[in-house]
Ligand SMILES: CC[C@H](CNC(=O)c1ccc(S(N)(=O)=O)cc1)c1ccc2[nH]ccc2c1
């Protein structure tokens with residue numbers, strides 16, 4: 513049977529052969545067309561509240577690297593925004609592309625990339641704030657990578673795997689990473705990758721608060737979608753932050769040095785692990801700006 517991955521023979525275009533929901537009505541990621549997003553005054557700020565002692569381990573699962581958190585109680589949670597209730601932090605992970613100019617999963621207005629050199633992009637936009645003023649702000653166009661912060665609805669369900677099967681079970685916050693200055697907070701993660709190069713490897717990773725990877729502004733777009741990797745379950749409330757954080761080329765290169773094969777197997781590098789944007793199928797996207 514197909515073991516899914518990101519190569520020509522087992523990549524995103526093949527996933528529907530094993531996971532028919534790949535052609536479902538609320539698949540992710542999507543291309544966020546900012547002019548079509550509909551402002552919803554009932555949406556509030558999101559409020560991440562993480563305890564650094566929840567961090568447990570960093571691992572390479574063969575299709576990404578993730579930091580796993582202790583989700584046995586409400587120690588690190590996300591509330592507010594579009595969420596009804598308390599969503600518990602489960603893990604964070606990354607997606608990247610094989611070159612510096614591709615790799616983010618969600619796109620914003622087609623995310624026109626720079627030419628080869630992802631230099632400074634003119635990515636300014638006029639936004640109308642909730643109190644009616646207009647201001648210029650930098651956007652995430654030209655993002656090359658993304659961080660996903662994964663939470664599950666602990667008010668209504670008793671485990672992550674159960675929540676992952678429910679339409680309001682998961683909440684994932686997406687943060688764009690844009691090529692620029694090296695990111696000292698991200699260094700804590702990229703410096704550990706050489707200890708988990710092979711698939712299946714894991715290493716202790718404690719005393720880490722993922723808020724240190726969030727941008728200054730928590731302005732976001734939100735919509736109903738799915739996991740972006742198999743089993744592609746349609747159980748995610750997506751919260752896509754507008755402001756990117758920075759990552760430098762050398763840090764991005766460390767992600768690409770991870771292996772999608774286990775120790776002792778012929779090495780294959782995890783050069784890319786992003787799914788392209790999927791059809792919106794009539795879904796509404798709500799921007800939330802302060
Ligand atoms: C239910 C699926 C889950 C494995 N997958 C994930 O946790 C996951 C989480 C977030 C995203 S993304 N890119 O959309 O943010 C993609 C996948 C999963 C699957 C089977 C399992 N058996 C025991 C635990 C367990 C967990």
Ligand SMILES: [Zn+2]
Nearest residue numbers: 605607660740
């Ligand atoms: Zn992801």
